Amino acid sequence: MNYVEVIGSLTAAQGVTGNENDVSKCVMTYFKNYTDEVWRDKAGNVFGKMGEGKPVILVCAHMDEVGMMVTDIEDNGMLRIASVAGVDPRVLPGSDVIIHAKTGKIKAVVGAIPPHLLNSDLALKNAKKAYKMNELVCDTGLCADKVKANVQIGDFVSFAPAKPMELLNNRIAGKTLDDRALVAAEIRVMEILSKRCLGCTVIFCATVQEEKGSLGAALAAWGTAPDVGLAVDVCHATTPGLGEFRSYPIEAITISTGCNIHPRIFEMLRDKADEEHINYEISATMLNTGTDAWDMQIQRAGIRCGLISVPLRYMHTSVECISLDALENCARLMAEFIADFDEDWEEKLCFKD
Template structure:
């Protein structure tokens, strides 16, 4: 499968924070022939291991698999349900959306987000979550408090190499790691390579820490997304299609950063820079603190409209990142 097909299949799967099993199971299915070991830990993190030909250093590649979602909080009456958010969902994107929830039997149940029609709203106030509800259409629907769901949308190809869909944050990074492992299938490295597909990033990055503690890597390269094409004078200028983004800041190891910039420059791989003066809002923030500290590098994929069902990215950036990581690992190993 090409990287676009992998991304689209990952986008179609539902895996809000804390409910990522469908995603990690699918990744195991795709990568089992590429690695020496695949296991899940007690948190649900998926850890893939590719053994090197000698006792070299341990390099960790990490991407979170979860997405933002919705959770049923109570039955209002009949087929109407109140709901809350699982992760950073903006209420403004929800009115009129189709949604799908997974019940205790594993069945997908579809509904719509209801909101009082504008014909009956006398004044326009700030939208609140308690203004919204899920309409499942019939009263005896098998949905319970605690069932989780996502916005019901299909990934699509746009013009050029741009694509749009839900959960590209952070299934784009997952697709990169899967494609990288595929390319390295018949390559024996002089290092031990770990790929961590971490859970619960959208709810405080609680998933990755325990897995990294157990792996005890010499360094960790974290993959996530970052805001692109945003007109904000306080943000770095990041564009779609201009290559992966290297974070510059306190959470990133300076030596690793310089190494990646040298590899990119010598290989003719375009890249972008982003200032991250404090916390990055990614798993990087906690991974660097594990045990006696982990050297970390944060590589981000440019993304428009983050945390919406119509996130947009350039496939060119994904392929450039795979090429960059292939160069990095081949030089290391």
Template sequence: MGNERETLKELMRELTETPGPSGNEAPVRKVMEKWVKPYADELTSDGLGSLIARKGSKGPRVMIAGHLDEIGFMVTRITDEGFLKFETLGGWVTHMMLSQRVEVMTDKGIILGVIGSVPPHIMTAEQRKKSFQMSELFIDIGAKDREHAEEMGVRQGDTVVPYSPFTEMNGTDMWLGKAFDNRIGCAVAVEVMRQLQNEALPNALYSVGTVQEEVGCRGARTSAAAIQPDIAFAVDVGIAGDTPGVKADDAPIKVGEGPALVLVDGGHVVHRGLLRFVQQTAEEAGIPVQYEWMNGGATDASYIHLNNSGVPTISISVPTRYIHGHTAMVLKDDIEQVVALLTAVIRKLDEQAVKQILEQ
């Protein structure tokens, strides 16, 4: 298990430290491709750039999807003074951005910057109580003026990601870093195929890194259209509710208690037959599961399950703290449990199992 954990850790380190916001996932796609290639019979991509790795060719088509993109920003304007104005890629709130370091992805390489705003010392009391508007924020890259910023390589349309190196937390099994949403799902997709590399499967397994999930689950649509899956699993992060100030009804899952099966969210209601199949498999394998539900938000499952005439789909999440910010936290045991659950499920998904799932 020690070597297995080191492999997962290095996979997560490389995936998370590689920049890849919505619309600019190519760098992280290359990383996922490098890791999954030894275990795949074929590597392809859809027209938007989602990575599709296939193992096997007979039996039902089973899709495991994690999305490649992370939340980030896009440079929209360079001011005469050399500051960068920007818009968000994905769901942010402005008070989580202030004074945070970022990396600007230019054609000349990565440039370090910091998100600036008016200092609190010169704000009025009323201003201090309010959230900043996007129009008030900017990225400071230390440039003297617009020409200097352009000499550094910055152009309108360049993308930006948080700067947050992968870190093991103080001798614990907790990992800290950026882009856990959703490089965790990509790592799980790779690891499941790696675990099954020497086995003859009763299905054709597709491990997929989708693009542009954070801006509308767009790669989920195109990759599902390319694969035409019979069964699908969307693997994503879940909101861990085990920190101070969070109510159980708002975020019911906890770090360290295993995979979370998503019952309903803003774009998907779990397929009953597939839910029962996963629950039974988890019980047989001795893998604990917990349950998550959300009134809003969605995952790639929201569009995968609508492909063609419909695809039985379930979202499985890894409890993660502080998502949609610069730095998140996850327990590696939870990732390993999701891999173990999906590995056990894939081994059982033959034609008869799919037929039974559809009948429920």
């Protein structure tokens, strides 16, 4: 599997939180290369199932991307927008975006109202302050009548896709690597496992609406009632100026431990990584991990969760940066972890008090 190619086509598809149709079609096509059992649930989550019997392992990577929505159409046809989830307004001015209108895709740019034109002393004083969403407009270049005929309040707005850029040292940069890169890793794991004999059932899931309270993962976990839930997501890679132990080297994957994580699953992942000589760091937190694992854990009578993350720089921008070596290590670890389950799984996962 060629990561650049798969990530390229996954990130070219649109999938703003709450409107993941385009990207889900793309994911389904890839999933179908390795299994016949591919389906989509009411919420829009995409599933691909391999193997038979117990335990059932649910692997979640989210396919939604941060994006915006049209909130108002001004008299001159310019659009006002709001963040659907996770958008930093400061990265928006000068961005290429796409309006997903009922009648088709419309290209647009985001512009900022120059602060010195806001006609107040305060605005002048604040000239260096960051832009707020309500100071931005989305400009389609179309006349007002055409805009009103095509665009409706509530239409989704996404960042325009661009091919991932290949940087030095097998690193790539691009939009929506959070978390499509990990969906690509899921597909890679399917490729590895399709050549192996499995002692359990594994359900790969590309979830919706992670950026809006992990709705998709919660519903997927309820619907599939797995014995083990494994979330794969991105975490922050080290860049200058971050506090102690809050970020990780871009080349090392992280294995999480803490309240969100079942202690035995953490140990299994850690031991497997040691065995496979995988470069990893431990990420320890008592708090919400901010991933699909958090909501998965409390579905039904409780689900044992694990979490592997791949460090990523510049999260929620159009130039997110990740190491393909780390991504491959993540895929290897997932595959070996899943392949390790057999009939004595229940004993392995008992609490040792």
